[in-house]
Amino acid sequence: MDGLDTSMDTTAHHGKADxxxxxxxxxxxxxxxxxxxxxxxxxxxxxxxxYPGQVTALxxxxxxxxxxxxxxxxxxxxxxxxxxxxxGQATTLxxxxxxxxxxxxxxxxxxxxxxxxxxxxxxFLGHAPRTRFGxxxxxxMRNNAREVLETMRAGHIxxxxxxxxxxxxxxxxxxxxxxxxxxxxxxIMDEPTAALSMKEIEELFLLIEFLKSEGxxxxxxxxxxxxxxxxxxxxxxxxxxxxxxxxLLKDATQNEIVRMMVxxxxxxxxxxxxxxxxxxxxxxxxxSHPTExxxxxxxxxxxxxxxxxxxxxxxRSEVMQAIAGITRTSGGTISLDGxxxxxxxxxxxxxxxxxxxxxERGKQxxxxxxxxxxxxxxxxxxxxxxxxVLRLAEEFSLxxxxxxxxxxRASSLSQDVGTLSGGNQQKVVIAKWLATxxxxxxxxxxxxxxxxxxxxxxxxxxxELVAQGLSVIMVSSExxxxxxxxxxxxxxxxxxxAATYDNKxxxxxxxxxxxxxxxx
Amino acid sequence: MKSFLKYREIWLLAGIVVLIGLISTRFPGFAxxxxxxxxxxxxxxxxxxxxxxxxxxxxxxxxxxxxxxLCFTGMxxxxxxxxxxAIPIPVLIVVALALGLVLGAIxxxxxxxxxxxxxxxxxxxxxxxxxxxxxxxxxxxxxxxQMSPDFINFQRAALLGLPVLSWIAxxxxxxxxxxxxxxxxxxxxxxxxVNPTASVYAGIxxxxxxxxxxxxxxxxxxxxxxxWISRYVIAxxxxxxxxxxxxxxxxxxxxISIAGGIGSVCGAVLGALFLGIISNALPVINISPFWxxxxxGSAIILAVVLNARxxxxxxxxxxxxxxxx
Numbered sequence: 013m014d015g016l017d018t019s020m021d022t023t024a025h026h027g028k029a030d031x032x033x034x035x036x037x038x039x040x041x042x043x044x045x046x047x048x049x050x051x052x053x054x055x056x057x058x059x060x061x062x063y064p065g066q067v068t069a070l071x072x073x074x075x076x077x078x079x080x081x082x083x084x085x086x087x088x089x090x091x092x093x094x095x096x097x098x099x100g101q102a103t104t105l106x107x108x109x110x111x112x113x114x115x116x117x118x119x120x121x122x123x124x125x126x127x128x129x130x131x132x133x134x135x136f137l138g139h140a141p142r143t144r145f146g147x148x149x150x151x152x153m154r155n156n157a158r159e160v161l162e163t164m165r166a167g168h169i170x171x172x173x174x175x176x177x178x179x180x181x182x183x184x185x186x187x188x189x190x191x192x193x194x195x196x197x198x199x200i201m202d203e204p205t206a207a208l209s210m211k212e213i214e215e216l217f218l219l220i221e222f223l224k225s226e227g228x229x230x231x232x233x234x235x236x237x238x239x240x241x242x243x244x245x246x247x248x249x250x251x252x253x254x255x256x257x258x259x260l261l262k263d264a265t266q267n268e269i270v271r272m273m274v275x276x277x278x279x280x281x282x283x284x285x286x287x288x289x290x291x292x293x294x295x296x297x298x299x300s301h302p303t304e305x306x307x308x309x310x311x312x313x314x315x316x317x318x319x320x321x322x323x324x325x326x327x328r329s330e331v332m333q334a335i336a337g338i339t340r341t342s343g344g345t346i347s348l349d350g351x352x353x354x355x356x357x358x359x360x361x362x363x364x365x366x367x368x369x370x371x372e373r374g375k376q377x378x379x380x381x382x383x384x385x386x387x388x389x390x391x392x393x394x395x396x397x398x399x400x401v402l403r404l405a406e407e408f409s410l411x412x413x414x415x416x417x418x419x420x421r422a423s424s425l426s427q428d429v430g431t432l433s434g435g436n437q438q439k440v441v442i443a444k445w446l447a448t449x450x451x452x453x454x455x456x457x458x459x460x461x462x463x464x465x466x467x468x469x470x471x472x473x474x475x476e477l478v479a480q481g482l483s484v485i486m487v488s489s490e491x492x493x494x495x496x497x498x499x500x501x502x503x504x505x506x507x508x509x510a511a512t513y514d515n516k517x518x519x520x521x522x523x524x525x526x527x528x529x530x531x532x
Numbered sequence: 533m534k535s536f537l538k539y540r541e542i543w544l545l546a547g548i549v550v551l552i553g554l555i556s557t558r559f560p561g562f563a564x565x566x567x568x569x570x571x572x573x574x575x576x577x578x579x580x581x582x583x584x585x586x587x588x589x590x591x592x593x594x595x596x597x598x599x600x601x602l603c604f605t606g607m608x609x610x611x612x613x614x615x616x617x618a619i620p621i622p623v624l625i626v627v628a629l630a631l632g633l634v635l636g637a638i639x640x641x642x643x644x645x646x647x648x649x650x651x652x653x654x655x656x657x658x659x660x661x662x663x664x665x666x667x668x669x670x671x672x673x674x675x676x677x678q679m680s681p682d683f684i685n686f687q688r689a690a691l692l693g694l695p696v697l698s699w700i701a702x703x704x705x706x707x708x709x710x711x712x713x714x715x716x717x718x719x720x721x722x723x724x725x726v727n728p729t730a731s732v733y734a735g736i737x738x739x740x741x742x743x744x745x746x747x748x749x750x751x752x753x754x755x756x757x758x759x760w761i762s763r764y765v766i767a768x769x770x771x772x773x774x775x776x777x778x779x780x781x782x783x784x785x786x787x788i789s790i791a792g793g794i795g796s797v798c799g800a801v802l803g804a805l806f807l808g809i810i811s812n813a814l815p816v817i818n819i820s821p822f823w824x825x826x827x828x829g830s831a832i833i834l835a836v837v838l839n840a841r842x843x844x845x846x847x848x849x850x851x852x853x854x855x856x857x
Contacts, residue, residue: 338732359735368733376733381726381793390723391734393716400715444734 037100039064039229040085040116040198045094047080054080057094058255060248062198062229067220069240069261070233072250072273078233081250082200085231086118087111112138115197119187119204127176132157134175135190160189164219179325181212188219192226199223200231205239209323209489210524217243236490237266249273282496283475289499290314293483294366294452296335299344304330305507308344312452312483317474319498319515320487322527327507328487329371332454336368337361348451362391365451369441369458371487377441380430384422385411387429388444395448414443419469435466442470446477453477454485459493471497491520503527540787540839544802551809558817569694575808576701577759579801581775582782583708584752586800587745589783590725592792593643593650595746598753599775600661601635605757607665610674610683610767617680624683628758629751635661636750640743650742658776666769674767684762697759704752709797717744725793781828782807785835806831 038061047055055077062068072078083089084096087105096103098114105111125134132154133140141152157171166185175183184204191199201220205213220243223230232244240247241261248258249272257264257272294312299305305327312318320328333339335346337355345352348364355361361368370376379387388411389396396407411425418439422432429440438458445453455474459467474497478484488494494501501518503510503526511526556563581598588595609628612619635657642653676684687697694702712718724731724738732738761767786803788795807828814824 336733357735357737358733359737362735370733376729379723379727379730379734382723386719386723390719390731390736393719393736397716400717402714402716402719404714 036063036065038062038097039099041095041097042081042085043095043097045081045084045091045096047084047089047091053253055084055091055253058250058253060231060255060258062231063246064197064227064229065224066245067224067230067232067243068246068248069244070231070248070250071240071269076250076273077253078250079202080253082118082202082231082233085111085116085198085200087116112194115195116200117191117194117196117198118200118202119184119191120202125175125183125187125190128174130172130174131161131169131178131186131189132171134186135160135171135193137190139194156193157189160192161185164189164192164222181208181215184208184212184216185219188223191223196228198229198231200233202233204232205234205236209527210491211323211528213239237269241266282492283472285475285479287315287317287478287499289316290481293349294335295347296331297345297347299331299334299346300342301327301330301334301339301507302342304339305334305504308509310502310509310512312485314483315478315481316499317478317484317486317497319494319501320485320504321489321491321494321501321523322504322510323489326504326527328504329456330507331504332368332456332485332487335361336366336454338368358391362448362450365449366454367391367445367448367450367452368454369445369456371456371460378429378437381428383426384415384420384429384432384440385425387440388414388425388447391444392447410447411443414447415439417446418443418473435469438466438470442473450482452483452485454487456487457489458486459488459490491523494523495520505529541796541799541802543838544785544787544799544806544835548802548806548809551806551813555809555813555817559813562813562816569698571809571812572701572805573695573698574812575805576697577756577763578778578782578808579701579804580704580752580759581756581779582786582800582804583704583797584749584756585779585783586786586788586795586797587708587712587721588650588749589780589788589790590721590792590795591742591745592725592728593742593745594654594780594790595636595639595749595753596651596654596776597635597639597657597661598749598756598779599772600658600665601632601750601753602757602760602775603769603771603773604635604661604665604668605631605754606761606771607669607674607757607767607769609758610679610761611669613680613683614674614678617683621682621686625755625758628754630754632750632752632754632757633747634750636747636753637743639750640746643746644739644743647739650746662769662773669767669769671769674761676765679762679765684765687759687762697763700755700759704755705797705801712797717741721745722793727793778807781832784832784839787835787839789839803835 040062042058042060044057044059045055046057058077058081060068060070060081070078070081080089084091085105087108087110090106096105103114105114105116126137129137135157136153141149141156143149154171158167161167161169161171164185166189169178169182169185175186178186204216208216220230220232232240234240244261246259247261247264247269249256249269251273257269291314292311293314297309299308308331310318322328330339334341337358337360346355347353348366353360353364355364358368379390385408389407392410393402396403396410408425415422415425420439420443421436429437432440458470458474474484474486486493486497495515495518498515501513501515501523503513503523505527510529513522552563561567581602585595585598605628608631609624612627613624639650639653639657642648643650687695687700689696691699712721720731720736720741723734723736724741728738760772782804783795783800784790784803785806786795786799786801788799788803810827810831811824814827815821
């Protein structure tokens with residue numbers, strides 16, 4: 013704990029890491045790892061080394077094999093061939109338990125913890141301190157939990173709180189606390205920042221610096237280059253299940269790494285638009301909710317992209333859910349094309365012409381188990397059926413026209429959506445909403461966790477939509493996206509609108525400051 | 533997913549064929565068409581009930597009150613017939629359907645509006661509906677000699693070589709097949725079973741859909757009430773006591789996932805046939821009823837194990853494709 017203060021001093025630490033580089037031996041080495049599933053080669057002779065006290069970034073587009081590798085490292089999958097070495101000793105990881113025993117722990121994209129257990133229970137699940145009668149020693153457990161949390165400067169988290177009452181960022185902190193408590197030596201972070209806001213990401217980075225100072229070997233998986241350059245020391249790039257490059261980040265430029273990832277140069281430039289903004293389409297006035305938001309007023313105009321920025325938990329999604337008829341409000345009015353609407357269900361809003369594309373793709377968007385065309389037609393069943401009887405031909409043509417516009421890659425529309433990659437699933441979700449022919453489309457974190465190529469496709473499509481006269485609300489926690497796509501930006505803080513900006517000469521700092529409530 | 537479902541149902545069909553083959557070694561006449569038609573007819577009521585239960589289970593719910601509903605509706609229809617023998621049978625069938633619908637709607641309303649878990653609601657109405665049977669009948673029986681000949685013979689009449697009961701079962705199967713594959717409500721039932729949250733966002737009213745499935749299972753319970761009473765020609769408070777478990781067993785054997793969203797009309801029908809064959813054949817080849825129970829029970833566990841495996845494999849495939857695509 014005494015070392016904490018120096019550990020947070022990143023500059024000093026970087027110097028130390030660099031000195032260590034040539035001398036220190038890798039903590040974990042994977043050599044020539046291959047893994048195939050029937051019909052699919054997920055990994056082909058890939059190698060990866062993780063060094064103590066260093067962060068290695070694993071970079072690759074969706075489907076490059078990153079998740080498979082993580083599953084091999086955590087003992088969930090067995091490689092078909094290849095070697096795993098820990099501290100120079102060849103070993104195997106036949107089970108998750110074995111990986112755990114070697115001190116390997118993973119903090120996932122969507123955190124796998126137990127919502128109904130307390131923070132302390134989550135931290136010590138499976139290795140709770142015992143009394144001499146063999147029962148759980150609750151007092152010691154609570155104290156230890158507090159101690160671990162404080163070490164991580166996360167003392168604000170109540171060890172007795174139920175996990176489900178915490179925000180995503182705090183859940184991540186609990187996951188890290190768990191890793192600390194089992195004395196993990198290898199920490200895998202699988203897109204830990206995907207759902208975090210700027211401020212929370214900063215906190216996470218401090219935490220990673222702390223893990224480095226404790227001599228942990230960290231594997232950091234992220235799509236975001238600014239983060240990778242901020243926090244990682246080394247990189248390993250995967251493409252289509254093969255390792256295509258590795259080295260020290262200070263020796264590689266972003267463009268070089270992007271070229272390795274995609275095998276070509278990609279300049280992620282936001283689409284150039286010449287917005288033709290018309291009359292107000294949607295006006296929201298004084299919208300309130302007993303607990304989530306208060307006095308929300310804004311206007312959305314025809315052909316406009318209105319960005320909603322704020323920290324996670326600022327109430328942006330909740331406002332959108334109210335407009336979409338999913339959450340009830342306690343006051344205020346919503347009007348569309350001058351007519352006041354009071355949606356009581358999602359069906360009402362869809363009927364009126366407002367659709368909401370939710371944030372959690374897996375839970376709220378795709379219906380895995382149903383084929384693509386049925387997913388696309390799900391909110392349009394009224395239109396594709398006649399007095400309750402489905403017209404399959406119409407369903408198919410609806411699905412075909414929208415999936416083609418979005419350049420969906422699937423062998424057949426009768427394929428289960430579960431068999432598609434994340435980016436393609438997202439296209440199915442967007443197609444399904446567009447198929448309802450809406451006037452206003454609300455996109456909640458539309459590019460969260462998808463690869464660069466799919467991101468560009470989604471952005472290009474948003475530009476196309478507004479050019480056709482649709483109006484878009486885009487809730488996003490990614491600053492480049494907000495700045496690159498929005499015509500105007502609404503910033504929310506703690507359930508209220510903090511400011512609305514015209515996106516002309518708007519800078520990221522202003523947004524972050526407004527969202528965090530810091531005076532300029 | 534579809535190919536796996538087919539896969540599973542084909543296995544169930546194969547199991548049924550093997551079962552018939554085994555029985556034929558002990559009782560050669562079993563596999564001849566006339567006898568198989570008889571088995572089908574004997575299983576008709578269970579098949580109909582299993583289909584009603586299937587739509588409920590697909591929405592992650594359960595209807596434990598079906599057998600009690602059957603008992604109550606059957607009793608009312610029988611008493612009506614005993615008191616007014618002139619009422620034509622089709623009218624009585626409509627009465628049975630309507631009465632069943634009301635009982636199902638009560639379940640559905642409680643699940644929908646009061647948001648009580650269906651297992652609790654129907655555990656309650658299971659007792660209430662059977663109690664209500666006692667109240668309307670005063671505990672008395674309606675015997676064969678009180679029923680009109682039409683009441684008893686309607687389902688036995690032969691039509692194109694099959695009894696009317698079998699035709700009713702075939703009709704119900706056809707209707708369910710069309711509803712599940714070709715209507716918006718059928719699609720919604722699958723969607724809310726697979727992913728209720730995403731269905732809400734897609735504008736599907738989950739509560740209302742659940743209400744509808746309970747109405748369907750109620751109507752089926754009512755229809756089965758008339759069919760049961762006129763088949764076994766006795767109406768009492770004890771009719772079909774505990775039969776809800778057979779209905780659920782038929783669904784489970786037929787590959788309907790208790791977790792919702794997975795299952796087909798074909799599966800439910802085959803599951804019911806499997807149980808029907810066991811209960812028909814075993815007494816004939818002198819196997820004690822206790823073995824019957826053990827065999828039915830083993831079939832349920834086996835089916836669940838196989839289905840769980842099928843689902844797990846399915847999950848893996850999703851993972852691997854998602855990772856590798």
